Amino acid sequence: MFTHSFTVAVITSLSLLSAVSNAQILPLNQFFNLTTFPNEQAENVTKYLNEAAALGTDGTIHQYFEDQCIVQHVYPPLFAFPPGFVKSFAAFDNFHFVGHSDVSAWAYDTGDGIVLIDTLDNQAEEDAILLPGLQSLDQFGSAVYASALAWEGMAAVGPTADPPVPTLDQTLIVLTTGHTPGTLSLIFPVCETNATHMAGLSGGTGTPSDQAGRVDKITSQNRFADISKAKGVYTLISNHQIADHSLFHADLLAHRPEGSANPFVIGVDNFEKYIGSMLSDKKVFG
Numbered sequence: 001m002f003t004h005s006f007t008v009a010v011i012t013s014l015s016l017l018s019a020v021s022n023a024q025i026l027p028l029n030q031f032f033n034l035t036t037f038p039n040e041q042a043e044n045v046t047k048y049l050n051e052a053a054a055l056g057t058d059g060t061i062h063q064y065f066e067d068q069c070i071v072q073h074v075y076p077p078l079f080a081f082p083p084g085f086v087k088s089f090a091a092f093d094n095f096h097f098v099g100h101s102d103v104s105a106w107a108y109d110t111g112d113g114i115v116l117i118d119t120l121d122n123q124a125e126e127d128a129i130l131l132p133g134l135q136s137l138d139q140f141g142s143a144v145y146a147s148a149l150a151w152e153g154m155a156a157v158g159p160t161a162d163p164p165v166p167t168l169d170q171t172l173i174v175l176t177t178g179h180t181p182g183t184l185s186l187i188f189p190v191c192e193t194n195a196t197h198m199a200g201l202s203g204g205t206g207t208p209s210d211q212a213g214r215v216d217k218i219t220s221q222n223r224f225a226d227i228s229k230a231k232g233v234y235t236l237i238s239n240h241q242i243a244d245h246s247l248f249h250a251d252l253l254a255h256r257p258e259g260s261a262n263p264f265v266i267g268v269d270n271f272e273k274y275i276g277s278m279l280s281d282k283k284v285f286g
Helices: 004-023 042-055 062-074 123-135 148-157 211-231 246-254 268-284
Strands: 089-092 095-097 106-109 114-117 172-175 184-192 195-202 235-238
Touching: 042 062, 042 268, 062 268, 089 184, 089 246, 172 211, 184 211, 195 211, 211 268, 235 268
Parallel strands: 195 235
Antiparallel strands: 089 095, 095 106, 106 114, 172 184, 184 195
């Protein structure tokens, strides 16, 4: 007569065998390899990787460290999310996710109108989704109006200027070069029931391929971190769900107990540490 422990052992063994068998469905030449870096400066990698790890110890941000500082570089196929349909959801009362599983898009109700943050990924998506929506409202493109003096002032400042961040507007737009020369990051309020939370969205999460771009990114993101701290930002939003776990948060929000915290809210200290951890990762490739 089989004992309970023996039965469990047999079931476990069969499960493991099944997993191994399924893994072998793909031929070995289709398995991806662990990424290795030639001439790795082990001392620097150890220093900055552990610096990033030390900043990402809190449970609300630790997975971001693992995803972006390790998986992204060593196991890139596990970091890439294939595009897939995602049901839109309200992260906050005035802030809705309308993207897909790879690239996020957000609809932000400012009170004066709805702003679409990130317009997805490619020309096909623009042609199939954005333009028909605009054309149905008899709206094509956009018009920019300014006084003659304003145009003259902008021309005098030049396209590469980095003016001071405005302090009176609800939404702050911060130039954060590096990911691309024109990358913008945002600081803005989001509302939930009777509470207002200050959110920060870093416009470019990718690591630039050239050294100048990486240095630029580190400098501009440090500035964004300083501004975010001064503004009391404690809500993490991104234009890629791998960088803010929007899809996971959607499920948590759908089954959220009354009175529990919103998963996008991580705290001022953790928001600063999140950016610091990501920047330590960029230094590895400096």
